[in-house]
Amino acid sequence: MAQKLVVIGAGMASGRMLENLFEQAPDAFEVTLFGAEPRGNYNRIMLSPVLAGEKTYEQIVTHDADWYSANGVDCRFGETVTKIDREKKVVTTVKGETSYDKLVVATGSAPFMIPVAGRDLPGVRAFRDLDDVEAMVIAAAKPEAKAVVIGGGLLGLEAAAALRLRGMEVVVLHLMGHLMERQLDPTAGYLLQKELEGRGIKIHCKAQTKAILGNEHVEAVLLEDGTVYPADLVVMAVGIRPETRIATDAGLHVERGIIVDDSMISSDPDIIAIGECVEHANVCYGLVAPLYDMAKVATKTLLGEQAAFLPEETPTKLKVTGVDLYSLGDFAEGEDREEIVLRDAMAGIYKRIILKDNRIIGTVLFGETADGAWFNDLKKKATDISEMRDTLIFGQAFQGGTSADPLAAVAALADDAEICGCNGVCKGKITGAITAKGLTSLDDVRAHTKASASCGTCTPLVEKLMVLTLGDSYNPAATQPICSCTTLGHDEVRRLIKAKGLKTIPAVMQELEWKTSCGCAKCRPALNYYLVADWPDEYADDYQSRFINERVHANIQKDGTYSVVPRMWGGVTSAKELRAIADVVDKFEIPTVKVTGGQRIDMLGIRKEDLPAVWADLGKAGFVSGHAYAKGLRTVKTCVGTDWCRFGTQDSTGLGIRIEKFMWGSWTPAKVKMAVSGCPRNCAEATCKDVGVICVDSGYEIHFAGAAGLDIKGTEVLGLVKTEDEALEVIVALVQMYREQARYLERIYKWAKRIGPDEIKRQVLEDVVRRREYFDRFVFSQKFAQVDPWSERVSGKDKHEFQPMATVPFQQAAE
Amino acid sequence: MAWFEIGSIDDIPLRGARCVATPQGRIGVFRTADDQVYAIEDHCPHKGGPLSQGIVHGASVTCPLHNWVFSLETGQAQGADEGAVRTIPVRLMEGRISLGLGVAQIAAE
Ligand SMILES: Cc1cc2nc3c(=O)[nH]c(=O)nc-3n(C[C@H](O)[C@H](O)[C@H](O)COP(=O)(O)OP(=O)(O)OC[C@H]3O[C@@H](n4cnc5c(N)ncnc54)[C@H](O)[C@@H]3O)c2cc1C
Ligand code: SF4
Ligand code: SF4
Ligand code: FES
Numbered sequence: 001m002a003q004k005l006v007v008i009g010a011g012m013a014s015g016r017m018l019e020n021l022f023e024q025a026p027d028a029f030e031v032t033l034f035g036a037e038p039r040g041n042y043n044r045i046m047l048s049p050v051l052a053g054e055k056t057y058e059q060i061v062t063h064d065a066d067w068y069s070a071n072g073v074d075c076r077f078g079e080t081v082t083k084i085d086r087e088k089k090v091v092t093t094v095k096g097e098t099s100y101d102k103l104v105v106a107t108g109s110a111p112f113m114i115p116v117a118g119r120d121l122p123g124v125r126a127f128r129d130l131d132d133v134e135a136m137v138i139a140a141a142k143p144e145a146k147a148v149v150i151g152g153g154l155l156g157l158e159a160a161a162a163l164r165l166r167g168m169e170v171v172v173l174h175l176m177g178h179l180m181e182r183q184l185d186p187t188a189g190y191l192l193q194k195e196l197e198g199r200g201i202k203i204h205c206k207a208q209t210k211a212i213l214g215n216e217h218v219e220a221v222l223l224e225d226g227t228v229y230p231a232d233l234v235v236m237a238v239g240i241r242p243e244t245r246i247a248t249d250a251g252l253h254v255e256r257g258i259i260v261d262d263s264m265i266s267s268d269p270d271i272i273a274i275g276e277c278v279e280h281a282n283v284c285y286g287l288v289a290p291l292y293d294m295a296k297v298a299t300k301t302l303l304g305e306q307a308a309f310l311p312e313e314t315p316t317k318l319k320v321t322g323v324d325l326y327s328l329g330d331f332a333e334g335e336d337r338e339e340i341v342l343r344d345a346m347a348g349i350y351k352r353i354i355l356k357d358n359r360i361i362g363t364v365l366f367g368e369t370a371d372g373a374w375f376n377d378l379k380k381k382a383t384d385i386s387e388m389r390d391t392l393i394f395g396q397a398f399q400g401g402t403s404a405d406p407l408a409a410v411a412a413l414a415d416d417a418e419i420c421g422c423n424g425v426c427k428g429k430i431t432g433a434i435t436a437k438g439l440t441s442l443d444d445v446r447a448h449t450k451a452s453a454s455c456g457t458c459t460p461l462v463e464k465l466m467v468l469t470l471g472d473s474y475n476p477a478a479t480q481p482i483c484s485c486t487t488l489g490h491d492e493v494r495r496l497i498k499a500k501g502l503k504t505i506p507a508v509m510q511e512l513e514w515k516t517s518c519g520c521a522k523c524r525p526a527l528n529y530y531l532v533a534d535w536p537d538e539y540a541d542d543y544q545s546r547f548i549n550e551r552v553h554a555n556i557q558k559d560g561t562y563s564v565v566p567r568m569w570g571g572v573t574s575a576k577e578l579r580a581i582a583d584v585v586d587k588f589e590i591p592t593v594k595v596t597g598g599q600r601i602d603m604l605g606i607r608k609e610d611l612p613a614v615w616a617d618l619g620k621a622g623f624v625s626g627h628a629y630a631k632g633l634r635t636v637k638t639c640v641g642t643d644w645c646r647f648g649t650q651d652s653t654g655l656g657i658r659i660e661k662f663m664w665g666s667w668t669p670a671k672v673k674m675a676v677s678g679c680p681r682n683c684a685e686a687t688c689k690d691v692g693v694i695c696v697d698s699g700y701e702i703h704f705a706g707a708a709g710l711d712i713k714g715t716e717v718l719g720l721v722k723t724e725d726e727a728l729e730v731i732v733a734l735v736q737m738y739r740e741q742a743r744y745l746e747r748i749y750k751w752a753k754r755i756g757p758d759e760i761k762r763q764v765l766e767d768v769v770r771r772r773e774y775f776d777r778f779v780f781s782q783k784f785a786q787v788d789p790w791s792e793r794v795s796g797k798d799k800h801e802f803q804p805m806a807t808v809p810f811q812q813a814a815e
Numbered sequence: 816m817a818w819f820e821i822g823s824i825d826d827i828p829l830r831g832a833r834c835v836a837t838p839q840g841r842i843g844v845f846r847t848a849d850d851q852v853y854a855i856e857d858h859c860p861h862k863g864g865p866l867s868q869g870i871v872h873g874a875s876v877t878c879p880l881h882n883w884v885f886s887l888e889t890g891q892a893q894g895a896d897e898g899a900v901r902t903i904p905v906r907l908m909e910g911r912i913s914l915g916l917g918v919a920q921i922a923a924e
Contacts, residue, residue, distance in 0.1 A: 026861070070881040072862070437894075448895055518830060518848045521870040521877030521884070544830040548868040548879040556879055560865045805833035805844060806821035808916065 002030045005302070006091055006100035008081045008246070010035030012044055012288055012454075013275030014106035015062055017295035022071045025303055031073045032098055034091070037129055038078035040068060040710055044129070045288060045422075045455045048319050051133050052162035058711070058750065062453075065710040084250035086268055102270055102302060105247055105258060109240035109276040109286070114150065118212030124234045127159045139233040140166040147171070148221045148231040150209055152179040154318060156237035157196065161320040163235075164201050171229050172196075173207035173221065175238075183316045183327040187343075188366045191350055195323055204229075242277045242284055257284045262308035264298040274298045280309060288422045288454055289314040315376055315421055317369070317457045326372035329362030329379060330354065337361070342393045351393055358386045370409065371395035373461065377417040410464040419461050422454035430462060434469045440484065442466070483522035485514050490743035494530055503535050505542055519545075526744035529631065532667050533739045536781035543798070549629035552801050553789040554611055562611060563604040565628035566618050567664065570638040570657035570676075571599025580621030588614055598635030598673065600626055612802055615790035624664075624788040631745070632667045633674075633735075636660040637685065641678030641695065650695035652678035655724055659731060665786040666778070669742040669751070672735060687715045690748040691731055696720070700727040704734060704760075705752035713749055716757045719765045733764040733774035740777075818906055818913040824852060825910070832867040832876065837916060842903055843867030844912065845887050847874055853887035854905045854914055860898035 007014050010033050018031065035041075046060040068075050076093070083092040084105075090097040111126030113119050123139065125132050136159070139145055145168050149160045152174030164170045172179075178189030179196075193203050208224040212234055220230045242257035253259040253267035257279030260266050266273045274294040276286055285291060290311055300307035315328040331354050333339070342351040349367035353360055353375065360379040365372055374396040378385060385392055396409050413419075415428030433439060433448045445462060446453040452462045466474045481487050488496070493512065502508045505527050509519060519527070524545035531539040543551050554562035568577070581601055585593055591605040606614055615625075627634060636659050639645065641652030656676040675686040676693040686692025688708035692715055694701040699722040706715035718734065721727050737760065742751040752760055764771050793802075819837075827833050827846040834857050835842045841857035843866050851874065857867045864880030874887045884893040890902040904915030 066881075070862075516873055518872050520872045520875075521882065524870060524872060544828055544871065547870065552868075556865075556868065558862065558880065560863070560868075800826060800828065800833060804836050804841075805826055806835045808819050808821070808835065808837040808914075 002027055003101040004099060005029035005031045005102050005104065006098055007031060007033045007104045007106060008084075008091065009106035009108055009243075009275070009277075010037065010039075010041050010075075010077060011106055011108045011275060012041065012062075013108070013291040013295055014104060015041035016292050017104065017106070017274060017298050018063075018071070018073070020296060020299035021302065024299060026071065028303060029102070031071070032100075033068075033073050033075055033077075034079050034081050034093065034098075035075075035077045036080040037131070038712060039130065040064070040075060040077060042130070043454060045319070047127070047130065047133050048158035048162055049321075049456075050130075051127075051136060051159065052165045052321070054321065056753065057130060061710075081246055084246055084271075086250055086271070089270065100270075102272065104298065104302075105266070105271060105273040105277060106275040107243040107246070107277045110243045111236060112239045112241050113236050114209060114238055116209055116211050118214060118218065119236070121212060121214045121218045122216070123214070123218035123232060124212060124236060127155050127235055127237050128240075136163065136233060136235065137166070140168050142232060144169070145232045146230050147233040147235060148173060148229050149235045149237060150221070151235075151237035151239070152176070152203065152205070153182065153237065153239070154180060154316065156235070157192075158319055159235050159237055160201050161196065161199065161323075163233075164199055168233070170200075171202040171204060171231075173209060173223070173229075174203065174205045175208065177205055179203065179205070180316075180318075180327075183364075184325075184366075185331050185352065185364055187350055187352070188325070188327070188364045191348060191366045192318075192323070192325065195348070240276065240286060242279070244277055247273070247277070255279055262297075263301045263306075264294055264309060265301060272298050272301060280311065283311060285311075287314045287316070289424060292423055292454075312380075312424075315372060317372075317455070319455060319457060324365070324367055324369040326363070326365040326369040328364075328372070328376055329360075331362040331364050340389075340393045353393060355385070358384050358389075360385065373417060373419060373458075374409070374413065376421075377414065380418070407464055407468060410461060411468055419465065420449075420451040420454070420458045422458075423450040425449050425451040427465065430465050431469050434466060439466075440470065440474065441480070443480070444484075482526055483520055485509075485516040485519050485523050486512065487515075488512060490526065493527070494534075494741075494743075497530055497534055503531065503538055504540075505531065505545060529667060529669060529744050533669075533781070536784045550631070552608065552611065552798075553625055553627075553629060553793065554606070554608075555629045557604060559605075560608075561605045562608055563602050563628075564606055564611070564614055564618075565596065565600055565602045565626040566623035567626040567660070568600040569660050570636055570653050572638075572653060572657065573601075577621055577623065580618065580623070584614055584617045587617065596628070596635075598628075599637050600628075600635065602628070609802055609804075612793050616794045619788075619791050619794055623790075625790045627664065630667065631670050632665070633660070633663045633672050635673055637673075637675035637689075639676070639678050639683040641676075645678055645683075647681055648678035648695070649697050650678060650700065650724075652676045652684065652693070652695050655693065655695075655700070655727065656684075658724070659728060662728060663732065663735065663778075663782075665788075666735070666739070666782060667785065668735065668739050670745050670747045672738075672748065674731075688712070689715065691734065693727060693731075698722070700724065702727060702730055702734075702765075705749040705757065707747065707749045711749075716752065718757075718761055729771060729775050730764055732778050733771040734760065736774040736778040737764055740774075816904070816915045816917050818915055820911055820913045822912060823910050824850065824907065824912055827852070830871045832869070832871060834865070834867040835914065837914075839916065841865070841867070842914065843876075844905070844914070845871055845876060847871060847887070852905050852907050852912055854903035855885065855887060855890050856901040856903070858900065859883060859885075860892070860900060861896070866900065 041063045043060040049055040079093040081091045090099045111128045147163045147168045147170045149156045149172045152172050160170045160172045178186045179192050210224045211222045213220045220228050244254045247258045248254045258273040260273050264272050275291050297307040297309045318325045338355045340353045352364045354362040359382045363375045413427050416426045418426050430451050439445050452459045528542050528545040590603045594602045596602045636656040638653045638656030642648035672690045674691045675684040675689045677684040677686045678695050688706040692703040701720050702718040703715035707713040821835050830848050832843050832845040843857040845853045859878045864878040868879045869876040877884050883896045890900040892898040906913045
């Protein structure tokens with residue numbers, strides 16, 4: 001039987017460990033994952049580009065809901081573990097106790113907040129998680145907002161550069177004499193300071209913070225020397241402390257971090273610790289590469305295999321676009337050390353290599369870092385460099401007379417040269433995977449090798465390897481294709497379907513030069529949707545290109561049975577309906593009946609063969625399919641509004657039912673959930689839906705682009721309309737615009753983010769003619785879509801779906 | 816091994832599958848776009864998903880539960896995933912499909 005594994009902390013170290021574990025032994029453990037943050041694992045180190053606006057949160061998510069569910073992880077996000085009871089082998093959260101056989105502590109670090117007055121004021125933030133980033137983004141949106149960043153290390157400078165890109169006035173306060181003193185020598189620190197000042201960031205070194213000033217909110221920072229810097233936002237980035245509180249309370253051996261042995265086991269043999277919260281051989285780590293190694297070792301330990309953690313030095317790179325900086329190893333001066341220095345003031349280049357006994361022990365590169373990987377390789381292998389000493393500093397391209405072509409430098413790297421420092425991936429592994437598995441895109445390479453999947457600074461190197469291995473067929477600038485069957489992206493395909501009048505899947509594949517004969521499970525459902533949406537009257541829906549749920553109009557469950565959810569318009573039901581459901585449950589011995597989050601009833605555990613008979617009985621009571629399985633309109637939740645509620649301002653129930661009756665049956669790029677609340681108290685939770693309505697005295701406030709799944713996002717306000725008719729027209733137009741433009745599987749909030757909420761507002765609210773056109777097109781397509789799929793199947797459609805083709809009986813087989 | 820006739824090729828939708836119940840478990844029988852017929856065990860090695868319910872493309876099927884892709888010819892998982900399902904011999908004669916089932920194995924059950 002699977003053992004119970006509890007993991008505390010859904011961060012980068014535990015995320016990697018779970019990946020390894022599910023790859024090597026998917027069924028060895030039943031995993032429960034606790035995370036204090038209300039979300040799953042994301043690539044924390046990419047928060048800097050998110051803060052800079054160069055990436056979105058969605059792009060840095062490493063594990064999404066599908067991944068967790070595919071691996072059967074019980075996700076307990078937003079639940080902080082407050083206690084470990086080692087006697088009883090349980091962990092405690094506000095929701096209660098969970099027992100474990102093995103426990104992994106991966107709580108990371110807590111940002112260190114310097115103990116000065118005012119550090120608790122609103123507007124003072126650390127830089128550690130997505131909430132910090134979101135708060136900073138909001139602060140930066142204020143016109144002429146000012147930020148003070150305390151700490152001129154890696155984190156502080158990435159924050160400063162990002163906030164500057166967002167238009168803030170930024171001051172960096174740094175205690176030491178030069179920036180990033182732990183990774184850079186004074187010269188490189190100076191060059192970095194000049195570069196950042198050139199971007200309009202003020203740098204104040206040797207700055208001792210005395211107090212943070214403000215009443216309700218932060219207003220300024222005061223230094224010991226009396227300087228005052230006004231501030232709307234203060235970012236504290238002075239360092240991190242291993243997060244060890246629960247481990248200490250549980251009586252584990254903790255020094256600076258949780259003490260572990262080489263196999264990552266703590267002082268309790270059933271408790272493993274990994275990540276930044278750990279101390280191994282007197283060292284705590286703060287970069288991902290060693291944490292990933294810990295994750296590997298921990299996986300082996302969990303599976304009862306031998307493994308030992310061997311610390312390796314990790315290079316530091318600053319992730320500020322346009323600043324090239326690389327630092328590795330030891331660069332202090334010393335008696336027994338020699339150095340080689342190259343400066344090019346015009347070009348802003350500084351390179352320094354520190355040697356001991358003719359071997360590289362450290363390097364600092366600024367302005368040109370392409371040779372970092374090569375120097376690192378020489379250092380790791382302790383290569384004697386006396387032969388090439390004179391030209392060493394010019395880099396690899398200079399050695400052995402090879403040309404200065406950047407590709408040639410990559411080509412010349414040895415197969416075991418490390419390309420991706422974060423994940424410890426060497427050149428041979430990448431080129432090997434490209435050829436052996438026929439990889440053609442950067443994403444493929446990331447999926448198979450993990451190279452450049454973490455901090456991303458080695459992406460150019462990986463791309464060069466792809467060019468070297470694949471030749472001209474690799475074009476890094478190309479848009480992400482739908483799947484490996486085509487080179488075209490979703491938008492391009494949608495455009496060409498319309499432009500060329502393509503009306504069948506084979507026509508699309510022929511005209512757009514699909515590379516496979518009949519597509520795959522990624523592109524076929526997408527194409528089928530696009531054709532349904534674009535040619536509602538002419539296209540014959542291809543059920544073989546739909547996922548099983550949409551093909552049989554029920555939801556497949558993990559054991560291969562199905563669940564059935566009939567529509568309950570606006571969440572309103574009656575004695576007659578409930579009685580009919582009760583009868584069906586009894587008759588078919590349905591094991592579970594459950595009220596869903598969308599205000600209706602789910603019957604789970606129905607055998608596929610029984611589906612048509614179940615539907616027939618439900619149909620007699622007037623039920624139709626609830627499309628709980630569809631990329632289409634799911635539910636319209638409502639509150640009781642003016643019918644019953646003393647606060648109600650409009651007939652929210654009536655409007656919800658009207659919307660649902662108008663829109664059911666339509667296919668959409670991804671599922672659509674709606675809600676209508678009768679007043680701003682919002683009992684129907686309309687402000688986290690794809691589309692929501694908040695009724696007010698003066699009319700109907702229409703909301704859209706909310707999310708309440710793995711991502712949580714409040715809605716945007718589309719606008720206020722006066723009448724119910726108008727509300728319906730705007731909502732329908734909005735959904736039709738989404739149906740026509742979004743990419744398959746893209747929820748409204750993601751689509752809105754890409755298109756821009758203002759553009760949507762303009763097209764479906766302000767431009768009345770356009771709105772009407774969208775509305776009319778939706779109404780037209782509903783003529784073909786509003787057919788109850790259940791009653792069709794009760795009358796015999798797609799019979800083959802529900803019966804086995806044949807049964808080979810025991811006797812016959814035994815003959 | 817003995818052959819058991821299970822029906823006609825037209826019982827299976829093009830680019831589709833049906834399942835057959837046998838004493839040794841369910842078997843998925845697949846018909847590709849070019850009318851090739853394959854049979855594999857209807858049980859995904861990952862978490863037991865019913866492969867006959869997946870989307871059929873080329874000579875492959877994608878599992879409906881978590882999207883692993885299997886070759887219908889070899890039963891091997893494709894792409895980054897590793898695993899395999901058992902393939903069952905199929906005979907197609909004048910539009911009639913037969914499966915080759917191991918008699919000894921079946922009789923023993
Ligand atoms: C902005 C930024 C940029 C960075 N850039 C780089 C870089 O370029 N290169 C690099 O190598 N590293 C970088 N790092 C460091 C890197 O992100 C960390 O080393 C890494 O995330 C640590 O992994 P971890 O799993 O130990 O901890 P984390 O990823 O922090 O995960 C720990 C998780 O545990 C949760 N937790 C804590 N206590 C509890 C509890 N009691 N119950 C439940 N959950 C709990 C926390 O909320 C957190 O989500 C950067 C970090 C930041 C913040
Ligand atoms: S029903 Fe939804 S929330 Fe619950 S386990 Fe399944 S996917 Fe997760
Ligand atoms: S949202 Fe307003 S009207 Fe509706 S039930 Fe709640 S309080 Fe009443
Ligand atoms: S059960 Fe088939 S992919 Fe998971």
